[in-house]
Amino acid sequence: MFRIFKNKCFWLFFAIFIFSLIMINFTSSAREDITIVEKLIRDLYTPLQSGVSEFRDNCAALPVLFSDKKLLSTQIGELKKEIEQLSLENQVLREYEAEAKRLKELVEFKDATLESYDLLAASVIARSPNNWNKTLVINRGSKNGVEKDMAVISPDGLVGRVGSVSKNSAHISLISDRELAVGAVLQESRETGGIVEGIGNSGLLRMINIPYYSSIKKGDRVVTSGLSLTYPSGIDIGFVEEILKEPNGLLLSATVKPAVDFNKLEEVLVITGYRPQLENDKAEE
């Protein structure tokens, strides 16, 4: 029975096993930075992935050449109408914005709105190569000022957070990833205290820590609370799909459908910096 302990291969195998377990333990996503080897491997992949991404974009543009001209002119007409309507809406909203600013100044209320943040546009060049992690790779890295833990958004809502950065690319952990949790609030009722976390493969999110007396209902819009330093407040996270009672009876949880369709995501915005409201106003003046 103890003959196996005399086998060199067994000890080699055992040493590799223990070494791997130690490595797993010390290389969680919470570590400050990835190693040079990881950065090198990623930077080796980045130009190839960017090439494929560009090729796909070019291929996607091909059908337009063969499209029906009549159909295209109809679509252009519709889009022009939409632009006119949106311009009108924009004018009204600008008025509201100015009014809100005046009122905020009156009550000396300072908060971090999306306008206070510097945004960096990036293209999605690759996705997670396995089913266990939900990540994206973007074509912007430390060279462009991207840093770990920066929030990533899209026009539809919150996408996730920068997980790790190499020179030319960055890996984004999606909010549907099991590792992420975001402070959330219901947009209409402004009920706070909820935390939205990823479930994983289903692509859905779960909102937890909702008090039993909450007025939460199906279809409610969930937005970021802005309580954490990473995510600005008021960014769409998703919509409540289902409300469940926790076994203890004191809390509720809700299934949230993300506002962003992660499978169709091609462009994202990285929040690279924060300008306090006062600076922002001065810049505008």
Place this chain on the structure above:
Amino acid sequence: MRYLVLLFLPFTAIFLQSTLFSFYTINGALPDIVLVTVACYAILNGARKGAAYGFLCGLLEDLYLGRFIGINALAKGLTAYIIGSLQGNVFRENILVGVLGVVIATLINSGFLFVLNLLNMELFHFDTIIFHALLYQNIYNVLIAVPVYVWFYHSSRHGILGLTGER
């Protein structure tokens, strides 16, 4: 040259998985081409070589992913060892052996990953959709296993990979 090809295979597999295949999933599930490559290699080359190759391929995947380095290396190394142990008892000429090997490897690898993730509390909010993903991943892997095993077998017998089994 043989080693260059063996290094090139997982490198290409990760590249394809993160680009091309990530846009063409089966019900949201991605194939694991690295695992298919490792399983085919292990069936043809035996447990020890398979385990070493599986470990290195998994390590490359871990280094690319940049978190919990060693998790895929361990899972793929152990899976390849088990699959490679069957080498002496099967007819490697039969393509079904390759396909079945990949199916078993997918199940074993997922089992190892599940346990290792649990140890790290990564799957704290575990849901059954992982099993659905596993089913579809198996289908995808089998589809890829057919050409990969045929290529591996022929390259090992008459081509660039030159068979060095430990029968």
